[in-house]
Amino acid sequence: MSVSVATWNINSVRLRIDLVTRFLEEHRPDILCLQETKCQDGQFPMADFRKAGYEHAAIHGQKGYHGVAIVSRRPIVASEGLHFCGKTDARHISARFGPEAGGITVHNFYVPAGGDIPDPVENEKFAHKLSFLDEMKAWGTDRNPAGSKAVLVGDLNVAPLETDVWSHKQMLKVVSHTPIECEKLLAAQGAAGWVDAVRSLKPEPEKVYTWWSYRAADWAASDRGRRLDHVWVSPDLAPDVSRTHILRDARGWERPSDHVPVIVNLG
DNA sequence: ATGGTAGGACACCTA
Numbered sequence: 001m002s003v004s005v006a007t008w009n010i011n012s013v014r015l016r017i018d019l020v021t022r023f024l025e026e027h028r029p030d031i032l033c034l035q036e037t038k039c040q041d042g043q044f045p046m047a048d049f050r051k052a053g054y055e056h057a058a059i060h061g062q063k064g065y066h067g068v069a070i071v072s073r074r075p076i077v078a079s080e081g082l083h084f085c086g087k088t089d090a091r092h093i094s095a096r097f098g099p100e101a102g103g104i105t106v107h108n109f110y111v112p113a114g115g116d117i118p119d120p121v122e123n124e125k126f127a128h129k130l131s132f133l134d135e136m137k138a139w140g141t142d143r144n145p146a147g148s149k150a151v152l153v154g155d156l157n158v159a160p161l162e163t164d165v166w167s168h169k170q171m172l173k174v175v176s177h178t179p180i181e182c183e184k185l186l187a188a189q190g191a192a193g194w195v196d197a198v199r200s201l202k203p204e205p206e207k208v209y210t211w212w213s214y215r216a217a218d219w220a221a222s223d224r225g226r227r228l229d230h231v232w233v234s235p236d237l238a239p240d241v242s243r244t245h246i247l248r249d250a251r252g253w254e255r256p257s258d259h260v261p262v263i264v265n266l267g
Numbered sequence: 268a269t270g271g272t273a274g275g276a277c278a279c280c281t282a
């Protein structure tokens with residue numbers, strides 16, 4: 001089996017479609033998972049993907065906010081978009097692939113960012129994020145999504161390890177690296193048995209980032225990054241993880257997303 | 268200690 005899966009929070013797929021097609025031409029992943037597409041399904045720029053050779057798609061969009069999609073060069077056999085926390089937010093889409101892509105199932109998540117104040121009483125958005133992580137864990141226990149040949153990717157909006165942020169100490173009270181979020185994300189990962197594919201090849205203490213704030217005067221010079229985007233694989237696929245690539249260069253492209261693509265090769 | 272940027276939609280929300 002040989003299949004490559006990429007994940008990228010694109011921060012508007014319509015605005016940045018030229019960056020996406022550039023990425024697809026240069027890296028040719030079999031499967032690309034997008035978050036923050038920010039458009040309704042009928043507005044998704046499918047023609048551009050088809051032109052680039054990506055004819056298959058599972059889309060779960062909504063107007064203005066959030067939105068996730070899976071596009072692929074390999075046939076999709078079935079797909080499903082789930083809702084969490086009793087909301088209609090478009091934050092999950094999954095696709096099962098045929099033998100051309102090893103028969104894997106891919107789950108694509110966009111976890112709520114959680115606002116600025118790391119207190120669930122004072123900040124409803126942080127409460128939502130914590131509930132979402134709890135529900136992800138329950139979904140992993142009830143549905144056993146990591147049972148076999150499965151991949152979970154996405155903007156999980158948590159940098160769980162000390163070396164997933166530029167300064168563990170200075171980030172302890174910053175949403176995305178507070179202890180409770182890190183615990184809940186690792187609990188969701190562990191309860192289902194997911195293996196962190198990127199860290200299996202780039203173990204701590206190597207610093208790994210996938211996101212740099214738009215607000216930095218010079219993102220590359222200050223390099224205050226966080227690893228918010230993740231690729232997890234089911235235990236049976238863990239030995240097949242042959243390469244992981246974080247496309248830091250994409251942060252320096254013209255009118256970039258604040259996230260960069262993460263690519264994992266299996267087999 | 269503070270404010271800094273970006274996108275979508277249309278007043279200000281989300282990130």
